[in-house]
Amino acid sequence: MNNIRWPTFITITAALCTAVFFTTFLIGGPATTNAAVAIDPHRASFGICFGPDRFTCVVDGDTIWFEGRKIRIADINTPEISNSGCAAEKRLGEQAKIRFQNLLNEGAFSLETTDRDQDQYGRDLRIITRSGHSLGETLVAEGLAERWRGYRRDWC
Structure with a gap:
């Protein structure tokens, strides 16, 4: 941590948080959710x-x-x-x-x-x-x- 300066640390942390937010809230969750759809592709109201x-x-x-x-x-x-x-x-x-x-x-x-x-x-x-x-x-x-x-x- 001594080699990383605070502005660089904050930038990296903000980028990671943005990526997690985007994945979770904007595209419907992590990739495992999309994999489950591929496994069971049908859904209907019977x-x-x-x-x-x-x-x-x-x-x-x-x-x-x-x-x-x-x-x-x-x-x-x-x-x-x-x-x-x-x-x-x-x-x-x-x-x-x-x-x-x-x-x-x-x-x-x-x-x-x-x-x-x-x-x-x-x-x-x-x-x-x-x-x-x-x-x-x-x-x-x-x-x-x-x-x-x-x-x-x-x-x-």
Whole structure:
């Protein structure tokens, strides 16, 4: 510090403070914030699907419409709502649908591809993640879904 004169020290300190202020307040924070956006590029407000016009909404716990594309969540299976085998399955299916809607609306997410692009019904097969963690796995952990094993389970 003996070799640096006060005017030089003040100039350097002011420049560093200006850079921190500019980064934090004017361009939205440090670079790590922008990296998070690149990791999870999608964000939307999901409603519950009603009627024939569907663009961005939740059908049930493992099917959504996103930007006009019908997507089947590839890593889970949830109880059926429309063709349920019993009242308990329908109730659990409704819970899964509402919980999945809430999870989707909590923030940005990614759509990851699987070994197949579409299923036999023409739905896009995707795993939905946030910060690298599957939202479907959250439903599994909460007892509202099971991991997809290639067939549907009897929930009754």
